[in-house]
Amino acid sequence: MLNINNIYKNFxxxxxxxxxSTEIKEGEVVSIxxxxxxxxxxxxxxxNLLEVPTFGEVWMEGKLLTPVDPYLHRExxxxxxxxxxxxxxxxxxxxxxxxxxxxxxxxxxxxxxEGKEYKALIKKIYNENHLDINLxxxxxxxxxQQFNLFNNKTVKENIMLAPxxxxxxxxxxxxxxxxxxxxxNLFRKEKKPLVEITETKAQIVxxxxxxAIELLKRIGLEEKADVYPSTLSGGQKQRIxxxxxxxxxxxxxxxxxxxxxxxxxxxxxxxxxxxxxxxxGMTMVIVTHEMGFAREVSDxxxxxxxxxxxxxxxxxxIFRNPQxxxxxxxLSKVL
Amino acid sequence: MYLITLFEDMGKxxxxxxxxxxxEGLTATILLSLMTVVFGTVFGAVxxxxxxxxxxxxxxxxxxxxxxxRGTPMLxxxxxxxxxxxxxxxxxxxxxxxxxxxxxxxxxxxxxxxVSEIIRSGIEAVDKGQTEAARSLGLxxxxxxxxxxxxxxxxxxxxxLGNEFITVIKETxxxxxxxxxxxxxxxxIIVGKTHNSLPIxxxxxxxxxxxxxxxxxALGAFERRMKAHA
Ligand SMILES: Nc1ncnc2c1ncn2[C@@H]1O[C@H](COP(=O)(O)OP(=O)(O)O)[C@@H](O)[C@H]1O
Ligand SMILES: [Mg+2]
Numbered sequence: 001m002l003n004i005n006n007i008y009k010n011f012x013x014x015x016x017x018x019x020x021s022t023e024i025k026e027g028e029v030v031s032i033x034x035x036x037x038x039x040x041x042x043x044x045x046x047x048n049l050l051e052v053p054t055f056g057e058v059w060m061e062g063k064l065l066t067p068v069d070p071y072l073h074r075e076x077x078x079x080x081x082x083x084x085x086x087x088x089x090x091x092x093x094x095x096x097x098x099x100x101x102x103x104x105x106x107x108x109x110x111x112x113x114e115g116k117e118y119k120a121l122i123k124k125i126y127n128e129n130h131l132d133i134n135l136x137x138x139x140x141x142x143x144x145q146q147f148n149l150f151n152n153k154t155v156k157e158n159i160m161l162a163p164x165x166x167x168x169x170x171x172x173x174x175x176x177x178x179x180x181x182x183x184x185n186l187f188r189k190e191k192k193p194l195v196e197i198t199e200t201k202a203q204i205v206x207x208x209x210x211x212a213i214e215l216l217k218r219i220g221l222e223e224k225a226d227v228y229p230s231t232l233s234g235g236q237k238q239r240i241x242x243x244x245x246x247x248x249x250x251x252x253x254x255x256x257x258x259x260x261x262x263x264x265x266x267x268x269x270x271x272x273x274x275x276x277x278x279x280x281g282m283t284m285v286i287v288t289h290e291m292g293f294a295r296e297v298s299d300x301x302x303x304x305x306x307x308x309x310x311x312x313x314x315x316x317x318i319f320r321n322p323q324x325x326x327x328x329x330x331l332s333k334v335l
Numbered sequence: 336m337y338l339i340t341l342f343e344d345m346g347k348x349x350x351x352x353x354x355x356x357x358x359e360g361l362t363a364t365i366l367l368s369l370m371t372v373v374f375g376t377v378f379g380a381v382x383x384x385x386x387x388x389x390x391x392x393x394x395x396x397x398x399x400x401x402x403x404x405r406g407t408p409m410l411x412x413x414x415x416x417x418x419x420x421x422x423x424x425x426x427x428x429x430x431x432x433x434x435x436x437x438x439x440x441x442x443x444x445x446x447x448x449x450v451s452e453i454i455r456s457g458i459e460a461v462d463k464g465q466t467e468a469a470r471s472l473g474l475x476x477x478x479x480x481x482x483x484x485x486x487x488x489x490x491x492x493x494x495x496l497g498n499e500f501i502t503v504i505k506e507t508x509x510x511x512x513x514x515x516x517x518x519x520x521x522x523x524i525i526v527g528k529t530h531n532s533l534p535i536x537x538x539x540x541x542x543x544x545x546x547x548x549x550x551x552x553a554l555g556a557f558e559r560r561m562k563a564h565a
Contacts, residue, residue: 050467138473148468152486161482162472169478241468248472 001026001252001283002047005072007056009042016042017053018307024252024285029278031294031315032287034304035330040287041256043304047285048140048254049133060140061251063131068122070108071101079121080106080114138166141245145257147237149229149244156225159212159244160205166248167204171197208247215243219273235266239273252283259290291334295319303327344534352525360521361542367517368504371442372450375503376496378443379450386455397451404448410509416441417513438510446503453499457492458484490561497554501547508543518542 002024009017016039024030032040045051047058049065057072058065070076077083077097082105086096100106107113150158174195185191216222219239229237238258245253255274259267271293278284278297288294294301294315301318303311303326310324319335322328349356385397404412417437421427430436461484469479511519518539525535 048471050471134473134475136473137471140471142468142471144464144468146464148462148464150465150468150483151462152483162469162474165478165482166473169475245472 001028001061002285003057003059004043004047005057005059006069007043007046007053007058009039009046009051010054015307017046019056020304020307020309021056022302022309022312024283026251026283027281028299029282029284029286029297031298031301032285032304033289033291033294033301033318033330038304039307040304044254044256044285044287048137048142050142059129060131060136062129063136064126064129065131065133065136068126070106070118070122073121073125076118076121076125077101077106079118081118082106082114084115134166138162138248139251141242141248141250141253143238143241143245143253143255143258145260147229147234147241147261149232149237149241151229154226154228155216155221155232155240156209156212158229158240159215159247160208162244163208163211163247164204167199168201171199171201171204211247215247216240219243233266234262235269238262238266238270242270242273242277246277252285253277255284255286255288257287257289259288289334291319291331303330305330341534341537344531345537348525348529348531348534349538352521355521355525356518356538356542359516360518360539361546363515363520364504364507364517365546367439367442367507367510367515368500370439371446371503371507372496372500374443375446375450375499378447380454382447382451383454383458386451387458401448401451404445405452409445409506410512412445413438413441413509413513434513435515438513438515442503442507442510445506446499449499449502450496453495454488454492457488457495460491461487493561494554494558497551497557501550501554504547504550505543 004020004022004024007017007020008015020043022030032043034040042051046053049058053066055069055071056066057069068076070080074097077100078093080100083096083100086099087093091099112119149155150161153161174197178194178197181192181194213222213225216225219242221236221240224232224236224240229240232240242253242258258274259270262270267290271290274284274286274293275297284297286294286298295318296315298315301311301313301315302309303318303322303324305324305326311318311322311327318327319331322331382397382401385393388394417434420437420440421433427433427436465483465487466479469483470476474482507517508519510517511523514520514523522532522535522539526532529535
């Protein structure tokens with residue numbers, strides 16, 4: 001589902017992630033724990049590219065979301081001038097590759113410095129695998145600590161906006177494309193067919209509205225459909241933020257401390273909704289400080305510390321039998 | 336005693352020249368200000384988009400121009416532009432009202448510089464989380480801007496834009512140096528006839544004050560209504 005390959009993330013001089021790799025499988029519920037400031041949010045936000053990784057690649061369902069990282073493709077390194085020089089200088093191929101990786105030798109500052117073959121190969125890999133980030137995000141819901149409901153929209157509009165806009169924009173694009181094809185067809189002997197447009201805007205809106213009402217019923221807030229977010233409690237806001245993401249029928253949901261900004265009495269209602277999602281088989285990645293919850297719902301727990309995933313194990317192992325000394329220390333503080 | 340004479344003179348002059356004050360001067364001031372703010376806003380919006388945009392070179396140029404405009408006196412800019420614009424655009428010399436055009440362009444550019452700051456800060460004051468939420472749902476940058484960020488930014492921008500309008504009304508008086516017909520030009524015209532400065536200046540002061548006072552009250556009411564609807 002999601003592949004995180006050797007992610008580095010720097011904010012100017014601050015190195016937050018220093019080579020993180022993991023795979024999120026379909027239907028899996030993965031919790032990310034760690035001290036505050038350790039880079040949990042950064043890791044999560046790199047998954048949907050709200051933060052663009054400095055190095056490394058993110059793949060979703062076999063599609064590349066980031067630019068190509070040459071260090072992750074042996075054939076790309078082999079196509080580089082640096083590698084060719086090293087090998088010509090008598091260094092064994094494997095050694096040359098190791099050296100280039102370890103010492104960050106590829107000259108990427110000047111896009112032509114590594115030669116045409118190298119550039120062409122990167123372009124080829126990108127073109128064959130890359131998926132537009134907006135399309136990818138439509139399949140990746142995200143829930144924020146601060147809810148981030150749209151202040152200028154009612155609850156229902158909050159839920160309907162993305163489904164309507166993303167689908168109507170597709171129609172708009174198809175219409176423009178068709179107009180262009182029609183024009184060009186005037187000059188063509190063999191007429192090119194037009195793209196078929198199967199849905200109208202009215203249909204899209206009606207469907208989005210039905211879905212929004214259904215989702216609001218699910219969380220028992222249908223009477224709040226037409227109010228603005230400022231009138232809601234934190235727990236209500238967060239549950240609406242969750243169903244707003246669900247309205248896009250995502251394949252995976254990312255949660256960044258969804259209960260950290262809530263009053264204690266409201267945490268339960270949000271966690272219950274998340275548990276339901278987990279039971280239904282939703283793929284979920286959850287940054288959380290709710291250790292009991294993480295232990296209960298997770299298939300796997302990642303402990304992030306000092307820019308690395310220090311421990312990656314089942315909740316049983318993480319909480320019963322932690323290995324990493326910093327994890328032991330962390331758990332002794334939070335449990 | 337002098338005050339009584341002053342009030343008498345003000346009365347006399349106003350009765351005799353009221354049309355110069357209220358019809359020609361005031362109308363010209365309002366039109367000039369309105370035009371400046373409208374075009375200044377449009378142009379300022381473009382500059383603001385460049386400022387928050389990603390094209391580094393354009394950004395740098397716009398920031399430099401804005402800083403220069405904000406860092407030099409308006410009167411100086413008006414003087415320079417009446418000389419400079421005809422040099423840059425020689426065709427200007429053919430035009431009858433080239434002075435007015437130069438003055439208008441300067442007022443507009445000056446206002447655009449300030450408005451661009453108003454709009455930029457209005458946009459940047461919208462919580463980043465709003466943009467992140469929209470983008471995380473797969474909406475593109477344009478849709479996010481037009482559906483989420485701008486509608487919220489307008490609430491920050493409109494009040495400040497109203498204040499800018501009042502500032503511009505006062506600044507148009509500087510254009511009187513070039514006799515473009517607004518309120519302060521009225522002063523130059525009438526003083527040539529009556530040779531009595533103070534009463535005329537007092538009248539003009541009152542006209543400016545009433546105009547801006549009414550305007551700022553109206554803006555205040557508008558702002559309250561907008562807040563009530565938010
Ligand atoms: N946009 C940013 N610019 C600069 N520094 C950032 C930014 N986002 C996060 N950081 C820094 O990166 C580190 C990790 O942050 P974060 O991922 O939010 O930690 P966590 O979620 O584990 O508390 C912190 O030191 C934080 O200050
Ligand atoms: Mg965080």
